[in-house]
Amino acid sequence: MKFIAAALLSFAIFGNCFAFDLKADLIVINANVRTMDRSKPSAQAFAVLAGRIVAVGSNAEIKALAGPKTEQIDAGGKLVLPGFNDAHVHFLDGGAGLSSVDLRDAQTPAEFVRRIKEFAAKLPKGRWILNGNWDHENWTPNDLPTAAMIDAVTPDNPVFINRLDGHMALANSLAMKLAGVDKNTKDVPGGEIVRDRDGNPTGIFKDESMNYFYRAIPDFPYAERSEYLTNASNYAASLGVTSVQDMSAGRDIGVLQDLARAGKLKTRVYAVSPLADWERWNKTGVGYAFGDPLLRVGGLKGFADGSLGSTTAWFYEPYLDKPDSKGLAVEDPSKIYEHVVAADKAGLHVMIHAIGDRANDEILKIYERVAKENGERDRRFRIEHAQHLNEGLIKRFAADHVIASMQPTHAIDDGRWAWKRLDQKRLNGTYAFRSLLDAGARLAFGTDWYVAPLDPMLGIYAAVTRRTLDDKNPNGWIPEQKITVEEAVRAYTEGSAYAEFQENEKGTIAVGKLADFVILSDDIFKIDPVKIRDVKVVRTVMNAKTVYVSK
Numbered sequence: 001m002k003f004i005a006a007a008l009l010s011f012a013i014f015g016n017c018f019a020f021d022l023k024a025d026l027i028v029i030n031a032n033v034r035t036m037d038r039s040k041p042s043a044q045a046f047a048v049l050a051g052r053i054v055a056v057g058s059n060a061e062i063k064a065l066a067g068p069k070t071e072q073i074d075a076g077g078k079l080v081l082p083g084f085n086d087a088h089v090h091f092l093d094g095g096a097g098l099s100s101v102d103l104r105d106a107q108t109p110a111e112f113v114r115r116i117k118e119f120a121a122k123l124p125k126g127r128w129i130l131n132g133n134w135d136h137e138n139w140t141p142n143d144l145p146t147a148a149m150i151d152a153v154t155p156d157n158p159v160f161i162n163r164l165d166g167h168m169a170l171a172n173s174l175a176m177k178l179a180g181v182d183k184n185t186k187d188v189p190g191g192e193i194v195r196d197r198d199g200n201p202t203g204i205f206k207d208e209s210m211n212y213f214y215r216a217i218p219d220f221p222y223a224e225r226s227e228y229l230t231n232a233s234n235y236a237a238s239l240g241v242t243s244v245q246d247m248s249a250g251r252d253i254g255v256l257q258d259l260a261r262a263g264k265l266k267t268r269v270y271a272v273s274p275l276a277d278w279e280r281w282n283k284t285g286v287g288y289a290f291g292d293p294l295l296r297v298g299g300l301k302g303f304a305d306g307s308l309g310s311t312t313a314w315f316y317e318p319y320l321d322k323p324d325s326k327g328l329a330v331e332d333p334s335k336i337y338e339h340v341v342a343a344d345k346a347g348l349h350v351m352i353h354a355i356g357d358r359a360n361d362e363i364l365k366i367y368e369r370v371a372k373e374n375g376e377r378d379r380r381f382r383i384e385h386a387q388h389l390n391e392g393l394i395k396r397f398a399a400d401h402v403i404a405s406m407q408p409t410h411a412i413d414d415g416r417w418a419w420k421r422l423d424q425k426r427l428n429g430t431y432a433f434r435s436l437l438d439a440g441a442r443l444a445f446g447t448d449w450y451v452a453p454l455d456p457m458l459g460i461y462a463a464v465t466r467r468t469l470d471d472k473n474p475n476g477w478i479p480e481q482k483i484t485v486e487e488a489v490r491a492y493t494e495g496s497a498y499a500e501f502q503e504n505e506k507g508t509i510a511v512g513k514l515a516d517f518v519i520l521s522d523d524i525f526k527i528d529p530v531k532i533r534d535v536k537v538v539r540t541v542m543n544a545k546t547v548y549v550s551k
Contacts, residue, residue: 023067024047024048024054024055025050025051025069025071026047026073027046027047027063027066027070028045028048028072028073028075029063029072029074029075030044030074030075031075031078031519032079032080032523034079035509037510040056044058045057045062047062052512053511054512056511078521078523079520079523080517080518080519081240081493081520082513082516082518083542084242084492084496085241085493085497085506086241086245086449086456087446087496087500088245088407088444089245090166090248091232091233091252092225092228092252093131094450096450097133098228098231099228099231100119100131101116101119101132102133103133103134103135104135104164109139109149113150116132116159116161117153120156120157125157129157130162131450132162133161133163133164134161135163135164135309144202145170146204147172147176151174157174159172160213160217162210164309164413164451164452165307165310165451166448167306167309168307169210169213171203172203173203175213179213182200182201183195183199183201185212188208190207190208191205191206191330193206207312207328208328225255226258233266235454236267237540238540238548239456239537241267241454242506243268243496243497243502243506244267245499246270247272247351248272249271250271252271256269256271268516269294270297270299271295271297272299273297274300274301275301275302275339275343275352278343281346282346287346288347289349289500289501293502293505293514294543300351301384302331302336302339302351302352304331304352304359304360306355308356308387308388308418308421313327313355314355314362315422315426316358316361317423320420320422320423321421327358329362333365336352337370340367340370344374344379349379349501350379350382351384352366352382352384353385354386356387356388357389361393364396364400368396368400380498381401382402385407385448386436387406387414387431388422389429389432389435391429391435393429394429394435394436398441403441403442404436404444405444406431406443406446407446407448407451407452408445408459408462408463409462410431410451410452411463411477412466412477413469415468415469415473415478430481431481433463433481434480434482444491444499445459445488445492445495445496446496447459456492459492460492463483463487463491464484465482465530489524494507516542518537518540518541520537520538537550
């Protein structure tokens with residue numbers, strides 16, 4: 001290892017010269033390389049040794065580094081980018097969703113019920129039906145589903161299927177019975193049980209009230225968890241995603257370790273645990289980004305509010321379509337502060353979900369207070385989603401060095417109906433990519449998969465065009481917040497790497513970086529941006545090994 005380290009250092013100092021006459025393990029030639037490295041933005045080729053990039057340059061320079069055993073990838077002039085790093089996923093749930101009923105694009109309540117009926121017919125009696133990712137905003141009128149709609153088609157299977165934002169779910173009557181929920185069940189702080197005129201639950205449960213069911217749903221056995229995570233990793237590879245930051249991996253770290261040891265993990269994982277777990281990690285002495293390049297821990301995630309789609313995002317002003325509500329504080333800010341100040345003092349990495357303007361303001365206040373009390377250090381506080389901001393909040397993201405971890409696909413989804421809930425003044429600060437960058441804030445892009453599709457091409461398309469999914473905003477929804485393809489790709493690579501303390505390991509195609517990269521079917525920097533969403537992955541390479549090739 002010392003010999004290889006010396007060779008790598010020689011590369012860094014002397015460029016493309018092999019001081020020890022070593023030959024590359026892998027070279028990529030005839031490529032249109034966009035490195036995302038500001039010091040060397042483009043190249044024709046690069047070389048890899050021991051899983052690291054050791055030279056970036058012209059075809060002639062890199063071919064000279066090949067030996068008889070060197071693997072060669074001829075990119076055929078196609079675009080090569082660093083592997084995509086999704087800064088916000090729910091990996092197990094995403095993998096499980098690949099095997100569950102898909103309700104995301106059910107356009108009517110009748111289709112919604114039909115899909116559930118057909119799926120339930122294939123299941124053994126007693127098996128829970130989960131995931132779903134339904135969206136009532138597809139329907140006219142956009143009434144919420146009820147247990148009564150699906151009870152007749154699911155008599156033998158408890159159902160608890162979430163809306164695509166994950167902040168409310170529909171339960172059938174059997175699931176409510178198993179969870180012990182009825183007319184007498186009390187609402188909980190930070191949650192809401194939707195009820196009929198007589199006070200009976202309709203089947204819709206929002207945010208913290210969903211915990212009644214999480215306690216009743218049996219845990220996935222180890223074999224299923226392993227299967228779902230393997231499926232998730234394979235799927236990620238097919239989309240060019242070589243790294244993910246898993247916001248709900250707390251219970252899955254052991255399974256991920258086993259998959260890594262078995263060589264089945266095709267995705268680098270930053271495994272994030274619930275914020276309340278700070279004490280458990282502190283007792284072990286673990287700090288942020290502990291582990292190896294394949295699997296690391298030390299990140300903690302908390303919640304300030306819910307979601308716009310569930311009318312539980314926390315605002316200063318009421319919802320237009322629900323004037324008696326400003327949303328929900330999922331947890332009291334004072335309690336969040338107690339966790340954050342302790343976790344930060346323990347050297348752990350904190351990230352908080354905040355969507356509404358009130359939620360973002362409260363979390364920024366906490367971060368500002370904690371930074372002052374605990375003193376200067378490279379802490380990289382993050383706000384996950386950061387969806388609805390104003391000018392003052394945007395400036396504070398930059399001044400406080402808080403990372404905006406955002407999911408562009410949400411913008412072109414929410415843009416179909418957000419005007420029903422928010423006035424124009426608030427909408428102007430919605431998914432404010434351009435304003436955040438112009439203010440000097442850092443962006444890290446992801447998808448929130450399973451909530452939104454994992455495909456980075458859809459996210460880049462969303463950030464660049466802001467054309468809503470219903471194609472009713474051809475010039476872009478809030479078009480002044482568009483960003484360039486370069487900026488969007490950077491947020492998906494370099495920005496996401498920085499957001500997990502890994503900018504020296506990955507995020508660019510540069511000497512010394514991990515050999516994670518993707519070859520695309522088309523040059524997204526040159527084609528009509530509207531066509532970006534149709535671009536496919538030709539090859540994905542992670543740790544210098546090809547983990548996906550298109551058929």
